[in-house]
Structures are given as C-alpha cells and as structure tokens.
Amino acid sequence: xxxxxxxxLEAFSDGVFAVAITLLVLDIKLPHADVTGKLxxxxxxxxxxxxxxxxxxxxxxSFFTIGIMWLNHxxxxxxxxHLDTPLMFLNMLLLMIIVFIPVPTSLLSEYIIYPDQxxxxxxxxxxxxxxxxxxxxxxxxxxxxGRLLGKDAxxxxxxxxxxxxxxxxxxxxxxxxxxxxxxxxxLVFNLLLAIFFALPDTPVRIGKKEPANQNLYKDG
Amino acid sequence: xxxxxxxxLEAFSDGVFAVAITLLVLDIKLPHADVTGKLxxxxxxxxxxxxxxxxxxxxxxSFFTIGIMWLNHxxxxxxxxHLDTPLMFLNMLLLMIIVFIPVPTSLLSEYIIYPDQxxxxxxxxxxxxxxxxxxxxxxxxxxxxGRLLGKDAxxxxxxxxxxxxxxxxxxxxxxxxxxxxxxxxxLVFNLLLAIFFALPDTPVRIGKKEPANQNLYKDG
Amino acid sequence: xxxxxxxxLEAFSDGVFAVAITLLVLDIKLPHADVTGKLxxxxxxxxxxxxxxxxxxxxxxSFFTIGIMWLNHxxxxxxxxHLDTPLMFLNMLLLMIIVFIPVPTSLLSEYIIYPDQxxxxxxxxxxxxxxxxxxxxxxxxxxxxGRLLGKDAxxxxxxxxxxxxxxxxxxxxxxxxxxxxxxxxxLVFNLLLAIFFALPDTPVRIGKKEPANQNLYKDG
Amino acid sequence: xxxxxxxxLEAFSDGVFAVAITLLVLDIKLPHADVTGKLxxxxxxxxxxxxxxxxxxxxxxSFFTIGIMWLNHxxxxxxxxHLDTPLMFLNMLLLMIIVFIPVPTSLLSEYIIYPDQxxxxxxxxxxxxxxxxxxxxxxxxxxxxGRLLGKDAxxxxxxxxxxxxxxxxxxxxxxxxxxxxxxxxxLVFNLLLAIFFALPDTPVRIGKKEPANQNLYKDG
Numbered sequence: 001x002x003x004x005x006x007x008x009l010e011a012f013s014d015g016v017f018a019v020a021i022t023l024l025v026l027d028i029k030l031p032h033a034d035v036t037g038k039l040x041x042x043x044x045x046x047x048x049x050x051x052x053x054x055x056x057x058x059x060x061x062s063f064f065t066i067g068i069m070w071l072n073h074x075x076x077x078x079x080x081x082h083l084d085t086p087l088m089f090l091n092m093l094l095l096m097i098i099v100f101i102p103v104p105t106s107l108l109s110e111y112i113i114y115p116d117q118x119x120x121x122x123x124x125x126x127x128x129x130x131x132x133x134x135x136x137x138x139x140x141x142x143x144x145x146g147r148l149l150g151k152d153a154x155x156x157x158x159x160x161x162x163x164x165x166x167x168x169x170x171x172x173x174x175x176x177x178x179x180x181x182x183x184x185x186x187l188v189f190n191l192l193l194a195i196f197f198a199l200p201d202t203p204v205r206i207g208k209k210e211p212a213n214q215n216l217y218k219d220g
Numbered sequence: 221x222x223x224x225x226x227x228x229l230e231a232f233s234d235g236v237f238a239v240a241i242t243l244l245v246l247d248i249k250l251p252h253a254d255v256t257g258k259l260x261x262x263x264x265x266x267x268x269x270x271x272x273x274x275x276x277x278x279x280x281x282s283f284f285t286i287g288i289m290w291l292n293h294x295x296x297x298x299x300x301x302h303l304d305t306p307l308m309f310l311n312m313l314l315l316m317i318i319v320f321i322p323v324p325t326s327l328l329s330e331y332i333i334y335p336d337q338x339x340x341x342x343x344x345x346x347x348x349x350x351x352x353x354x355x356x357x358x359x360x361x362x363x364x365x366g367r368l369l370g371k372d373a374x375x376x377x378x379x380x381x382x383x384x385x386x387x388x389x390x391x392x393x394x395x396x397x398x399x400x401x402x403x404x405x406x407l408v409f410n411l412l413l414a415i416f417f418a419l420p421d422t423p424v425r426i427g428k429k430e431p432a433n434q435n436l437y438k439d440g
Numbered sequence: 441x442x443x444x445x446x447x448x449l450e451a452f453s454d455g456v457f458a459v460a461i462t463l464l465v466l467d468i469k470l471p472h473a474d475v476t477g478k479l480x481x482x483x484x485x486x487x488x489x490x491x492x493x494x495x496x497x498x499x500x501x502s503f504f505t506i507g508i509m510w511l512n513h514x515x516x517x518x519x520x521x522h523l524d525t526p527l528m529f530l531n532m533l534l535l536m537i538i539v540f541i542p543v544p545t546s547l548l549s550e551y552i553i554y555p556d557q558x559x560x561x562x563x564x565x566x567x568x569x570x571x572x573x574x575x576x577x578x579x580x581x582x583x584x585x586g587r588l589l590g591k592d593a594x595x596x597x598x599x600x601x602x603x604x605x606x607x608x609x610x611x612x613x614x615x616x617x618x619x620x621x622x623x624x625x626x627l628v629f630n631l632l633l634a635i636f637f638a639l640p641d642t643p644v645r646i647g648k649k650e651p652a653n654q655n656l657y658k659d660g
Numbered sequence: 661x662x663x664x665x666x667x668x669l670e671a672f673s674d675g676v677f678a679v680a681i682t683l684l685v686l687d688i689k690l691p692h693a694d695v696t697g698k699l700x701x702x703x704x705x706x707x708x709x710x711x712x713x714x715x716x717x718x719x720x721x722s723f724f725t726i727g728i729m730w731l732n733h734x735x736x737x738x739x740x741x742h743l744d745t746p747l748m749f750l751n752m753l754l755l756m757i758i759v760f761i762p763v764p765t766s767l768l769s770e771y772i773i774y775p776d777q778x779x780x781x782x783x784x785x786x787x788x789x790x791x792x793x794x795x796x797x798x799x800x801x802x803x804x805x806g807r808l809l810g811k812d813a814x815x816x817x818x819x820x821x822x823x824x825x826x827x828x829x830x831x832x833x834x835x836x837x838x839x840x841x842x843x844x845x846x847l848v849f850n851l852l853l854a855i856f857f858a859l860p861d862t863p864v865r866i867g868k869k870e871p872a873n874q875n876l877y878k879d880g
Contacts (some may be wrong), residue, residue: 114699236454259557485771
C-alpha cells in the first residue's frame with residue numbers, strides 16, 4: 001500500500017475553506033434603523049430585508065461555489081498521495097483565490113442592480129475563472145504521468161476527472177459572457193455550474209448504476 | 221467492517237460549525253463611550269452592560285442552538301458511512317443556514333425589546349425552522365432503507381433518532397408561535413429545545429440505564 | 441484497550457479555541473490617520489503605536505489565557521474517554537465563555553489607563569473566574585469516581601490534576617483582588633497564572649526527572 | 661516505533677494558521693461609492709480597484725509568508741515527536757506573532773506609497789524578523805541533542821533543516837534593510853524569501869535527484 005503524505009495539507013486546506021466560506025456572512029448586513037437612527041417598523045423592515053436580495057443571491061452563489069470547490073479539492077486529493085514544492089505553491093495559490101472571493105462578492109452585491117455597470121461582475125467572474133484555471137493546473141501537474149498519485153491509482157477515474165475538469169475554465173468564461181448580458185442570470189448559471197461540478201461523473205453517466213463511482217467519495 | 225467515507229466531510233463541517241459559532245461574538249459590542257466620545261464612568265458602564273441583555277440573550281440562544289446542531293450532526297454521522305451527491309448538497313445547504321444564523325441573531329437583538337415588532341423574531345425562528353427541516357430531510361434521505369448507513373447499522377438506534385427528529389420542525393413552529401406572543405419567552409423556549417435535542421434519547425427513557433445508548437457518542 | 445469516544449468533540453473544541461484566539465487580533469486597530477484624515481508622519485505614528493500598549497497588553501494576556509486553557513483542555517481529554525450529555529453541556533458552556541473573552545478584553549483595553557474605573561477589569565477578571573470554575577466543574581464531573589475516564593486511567597495523574605486545578609478559581613479571585621488595586625499588575629499576574637497552569641505538574645516537582653510526566657502530553 | 665505526542669498541538673496550530681491567513685482578506689475593502697455616497701461608474705471603479713494595489717500586494721506578501729510558515733511548521737513537526745512545557749510556550753509565542761501579522765499588514769498597505777514614511781514597513785519587517793527568530797529558537801530547542809525528536813530521527817535531514825533555518829532571521833534583516841531603501845521592493849523580496857523557505861532543501865541541491873528528500877513532506 002502506498003502511504004499518504006497529504007493529510008496535514010488537506011487539514012490545513014479544509015480549515016481555510018471553512019473559514020473563507022463562513023466569512024461570506026460578514027457582508028450581509030440587515031438594516032437595523034433608518035438614516036435618522038429610528039428602528040424600522042414591521043413593513044419597513046420586511047421591505048428592507050427584501051431589498052437585500054442582491055446580497056443574499058451573491059452570498060448563496062459564492063457559498064456554493066466555495067463549497068463545490070472544497071468538494072472537488074477533496075475529490076482530487078483522494079488520488080494525490082505525494083507532495084512536492086510546486087504542488088504546495090499551486091495549492092497555496094488556489095487557497096489565496098478562495099480567500100479572496102468575499103471581496104468581489106461584496107462588490108457584486110452592490111452593483112448587481114445596475115445593469116450597465118459591468119466592472120464588479122467582471123471581477124467576480126474573473127476570480128472564479130482564475131480559481132478554475134488554478135485548480136486545473138494543480139490537477140494536471142499532480143496527475144501528469146501519475147506524478148504525485150498513488151501507485152495503485154485508478155487511472156480510469158483519473159482520466160474521467162481530467163476530462164470533466166477540462167471544461168471548468170471554459171464554462172466560467174461562458175459565465176463571464178452571460179454576466180455581460182444579464183448579471184443575475186450569471187449568478188444562477190454559477191449555481192448550475194456548482195451542481196455540475198458536484199456530480200461525481202460527466203453528466204452523460206447520470207442515472208446509470210456504477211458502483212465504482214462511489215469510490216470518489218471514499219476517505220483514506 | 222464497513223469503511224467510513226465521511227471523515228473529511230465531517231472535518232470540513234466541524235470547521236464551519238466552529239467558525240460560525242465563534243463569529244456570533246462579533247455582534248456583541250459593549251459601549252466604550254457615550255455619544256460625545258467621553259468614556260463612561262463606573263455606574264454608567266454597568267448600566268450600559270446591563271442594557272445589552274437582549275444581545276447577550278440572543279447570543280446564548282444562538283450559541284447553544286448551533287452547538288446542539290453540531291452535536292446532532294455528529295450523532296447522525298455516527299450512522300452515515302457513505303456519501304453521494306444529494307447528501308453533499310443537503311449538507312452544504314444545512315451549513316449555509318448555520319452560517320446565516322448570526323444575521324437574524326443580530327437583527328433580533330435590536331428588536332427584541334419592541335414587543336409589537338415581530339419581523340425580526342419571525343426571521344429568527346424561521347431560520348431555525350428551515351435548519352431543523354433541512355436537517356430532517358438530510359437524515360431521512362441518508363437513513364431511508366439504510367441507503368447511506370453502514371451495513372452494521374444499529375437499526376433500533378436509527379429508528380429512535382428518526383422518531384426524535386420528527387418533532388424538530390414541529391417544535392420550532394411552536395417556538396415561532398410563542399415568539400408571536402412573547403419574544404424573550406421564545407428565546408428561553410429555544411434553549412429548552414436545545415437541551416431536549418441534546419438528550420441522547422427520547423425524554424421518556426431518561427433515568428433508565430441503557431448501556432447501548434452510550435454508543436451514540438462513540439467515535440470511529 | 442479502552443476506545444476513545446471524544447475525538448470529534450476535541451476536534452470541534454480545537455476549532456472554536458483556534459478561531460476565538462485569532463479573533464482577538466480584530467480589536468487591535470493601529471491609527472492610520474489623525475482626526476482630519478491626514479496620514480501620520482514617522483514620529484506621530486511611533487507615538488500612536490506606543491499609545492496602544494493597553495490594547496497590546498490585553499491582547500497578550502487574553503491570547504495566553506485562551507492558549508493555556510486549550511492546553512489544559514487537551515490535557516484533561518487525555519484522560520476523559522467517554523461522553524455523556526452533562527459533559528457535552530459543560531464543554532459547550534466552557535466554549536461559550538472562551539468565545540466571549542474578546543468582549544471584556546476589548547473593554548479592558550479602553551479602561552485600563554483609568555485607575556478609578558474598575559468595571560471593565562471586574563468584568564475581565566470575572567470572565568476568567570467563570571472560565572476556571574466551569575473548567576473545574578467539567579473536570580470534577582468527568583473524573584468523579586472515574587466516571588468518564590478510561591478503565592486504564594492513571595489515577596495518580598488524575599489526582600494530581602485535580603489537586604492542581606483546585607487552585608484555579610481561587611487564584612483568579614486573587615487576580616480580581618489585584619485588579620482592584622492595580623489593573624496592569626493584574627494582567628501581568630494573569631500571564632504568570634498562564635505559566636503556572638502550563639506546567640505539567642505542581643510547581644514543587646519542577647526540576648525533578650519524572651518520566652511518567654511526559655504522558656500528560658501524549659496523544660492517542 | 662516512537663509514538664507521536666504532537667497530533668493535537670499540530671491540529672490546533674493548523675487551525676490558528678488557517679484562521680489567521682483567512683482574516684487577511686478583511687483588510688481588503690474595495691470602494692463601493694465615492695465620498696458623496698454615489699456608486700462609482702465603470703471607469704471610476706476600475707481606477708479605484710487599481711489604486712488598491714498596495715493593499716493587494718501586502719495581502720499577497722503576508723498570505724504567502726503565513727503559508728510558508730505553516731509549511732515549515734509542518735516540516736519540523738515531522739521530526740518533533742515529543743512535547744514539553746517550553747516547546748508549548750514557544751509554539752504559543754510563534755502563533756501569537758502569526759495572529760498579529762494582519763495588523764502591520766494593514767498599516768503597511770496605507771503607508772507603502774509614502775517612500776519617506778518608514779515606520780509601517782519597519783513594523784512589518786520587524787514582525788517577520790521576530791517570527792523567524794521565534795521559529796528558529798523553537799526548532800533549536802526541540803532538536804538540540806535530539807531532545808524532542810523521535811528516536812529514529814534522520815539526523816542528516818535534521819542537520820540540513822538547522823543549516824537552512826540559520827539564515828532565516830538574517831534574511832529578514834536584509835528585507836528590513838531593503839525596506840529602508842524601497843518598500844515595494846522589500847515586499848517582492850519577501851515573496852522570494854517565501855519561495856526559498858518553501859524549497860525542501862538548500863538551493864545548491866536543487867535539480868539533484870534525492871529521493872530521501874521527499875520524506876520531508878511525509879505525514880505520520
């Protein structure tokens with residue numbers, strides 16, 4: 001059996017993912033009072049909460065994106081068993097982009113309702129594109145000729161992951177394009193992407209019983 | 221023996237629970253100075269601290285609710301040994317509600333002293349209701365016909381958990397009803413709920429020696 | 441061998457300790473500019489940084505107190521191998537006090553330089569006293585007649601811990617008394633306490649070679 | 661085989677590193693509106709984002725420094741297998757410096773564009789110097805005559821680490837000197853340092869195949 005060297009790197013990464021995903025909530029500030037400092041009455045407060053929909057939509061979109069990113073990080077580190085310095089750097093770079101996500105999320109939630117202001121949504125989609133790209137490079141570096149995989153790596157599963165991830169950066173470019181036309185639609189598309197990347201397999205296979213698939217979620 | 225696939229999902233969830241429960245403290249801001257910027261003297265400061273009771277009560281109520289939620293998450297993942305995509309999504313959704321809790325907590329602590337302002341307490345109780353509902357769906361999905369449980373799952377214990385959790389969403393609706401009549405009473409009721417859900421068994425069994433019970437806390 | 445049931449409780453507690461100890465830094469705000477918004481020049485900035493000594497002293501005192509508390513939590517959970525509902529609640533209560541510590545720390549750092557304003561330092565010392573008390577109750581509950589300890593528990597070591605912790609709440613009352621006379625002296629005394637509680641043994645034994653001692657730090 | 665006593669200390673340290681590295685993002689505040697409260701238009705927003713380059717550069721520099729520090733912490737705790745009270749304190753002191761890093765980072769990002777204002781960059785470089793010094797003392801204390809290492813410690817690897825770390829505090833003094841001449845250059849030098857310390861070996865060896873090297877990343 002091939003021993004695993006990546007346990008503590010995974011634990012550290014899990015910690016960063018968990019803190020980053022939770023810090024997203026700090027941007028949601030429900031209005032406690034109107035400009036004169038008077039507390040809002042019932043109907044004003046409902047109204048103020050509903051007016052926060054852009055913030056809440058951006059929160060949900062970023063939450064699921066980070067969550068799915070964690071899931072995929074988890075999934076590839078099932079296969080990656082060894083570490084070297086470039087992998088360490090690529091992982092650190094990926095974590096830095098993850099940690100950065102609350103910044104464009106916050107900006108986007110301010111600008112989402114102004115359809116002709118595209119700077120915020122470009123920064124938001126651009127961050128996700130950079131994240132997908134970095135994730136791809138990390139995976140390709142680690143899996144190229146099985147460089148950092150275990151000796152017993154399931155090469156069919158590895159190939160399948162490589163094929164699925166190939167589309168990652170491409171679809172985030174599509175998301176960026178949609179953002180140019182309609183910002184809220186782009187966030188919804190982001191959520192659909194999150195669902196797509198959460199699937200353990202390429203969509204074609206959905207519905208087919210394939211027991212080997214479950215190994216993708218196996219720990220250890 | 222049935223191998224466990226959920227180790228890293230549990231570690232990530234633990235991280236999110238731990239950060240979310242700690243972020244609750246960020247809403248507690250003791251007044252350092254009066255409106256003119258002068259530091260408060262002893263009696264003014266005591267007075268100002270005591271005036272923070274709604275914030276502190278909301279903090280304690282939310283802290284124990286998240287804590288007990290973690291405890292129950294821990295408890296059901298004793299039995300859940302396998303993962304699939306829907307479980308991943310349900311768990312992510314549950315974590316998102318947990319992470320969101322500081323928002324209604326903060327709002328409630330502002331509005332708790334205005335008995336005719338029900339919006340904040342409705343949002344607070346509604347969040348807890350959504351959390352209990354999501355938790356139930358997650359458990360029922362995983363335990364239905366033993367779908368994601370270990371082959372050696374203690375089906376009596378599983379049944380007992382299902383019976384106990386059945387009341388979860390119901391009692392949070394009761395909490396919501398109480399909130400309509402008296403908001404502080406609803407927070408106290410919330411704490412009692414937390415105690416109820418912390419019990420390893422249905423209340424009827426309390427006091428009876430039942431060694432099998434202790435398995436609910438067993439790791440591994 | 442007696443199996444350990446407390447692994448995930450320890451992981452969750454570690455997470456809360458780690459977040460709480462890190463959030464202490466959020467209270468340190470170095471002045472970036474004077475009241476007119478102009479950036480400070482070199483000598484003004486040095487002066488402004490040095491004027492932050494109460495905040496920094498309070499930060500160091502709270503950091504080491506939480507750190508030592510984590511260390512002792514670690515130490516007693518070497519011996520505690522089983523869980524029940526009261527222990528869960530006592531642990532949750534202890535974590536709630538730990539999470540609360542940034543609040544009195546922040547207040548103290550404002551009031552430390554006003555020797556006749558005792559409210560803040562009373563709240564600070566009182567929080568530490570409550571923490572020490574809660575920690576004692578938790579340990580006594582778990583260790584009473586070996587209730588939740590492993591069957592193979594080293595009862596001599598357990599007795600020694602009980603003796604050492606007996607003084608915990610008492611010394612924090614002394615700290616409170618010192619605070620009444622001189623607040624900065626009380627913070628320094630707090631640091632000395634942290635050192636005392638970090639020692640693996642009662643001070644009398646220091647210097648003696650006692651190999652069994654090292655077991656106090658053993659994992660697993 | 662020599663049992664490892666440091667598992668939970670490493671887990672706690674990982675948590676603190678993960679939270680501290682993520683909190684760095686809280687200092688990045690993109691401007692949402694101009695002074696009159698009006699949202700910025702596209703070109704104004706791009707301009708405002710680009711004007712944040714000092715904040716972003718300071719963020720990247722601190723992120724990688726903390727990340728590399730974690731990596732080296734990980735690396736030396738491959739060899740350290742036992743704990744005692746001084747090691748606990750040195751580790752706590754190191755964590756306190758790590759947690760403090762967001763403070764000088766924030767200050768630096770304000771002052772970086774004023775070349776004659778050296779206070780902020782001195783505090784920043786000074787913090788890194790203190791961190792490198794503390795890390796060195798910790799390693800030397802633990803490795804001196806193999807004090808806290810495993811009985812099976814690879815003494816050649818230990819010696820190599822000692823040699824590499826010897827230069828740590830020295831190069832941070834160089835960074836401090838560069839900061840005196842040119843602040844942004846000093847941050848870039850910091851990043852180069854991070855890369856240097858990430859290397860598993862002294863630079864001379866790079867390129868040589870040395871299989872034993874990979875053990876530096878091995879968990880367990």
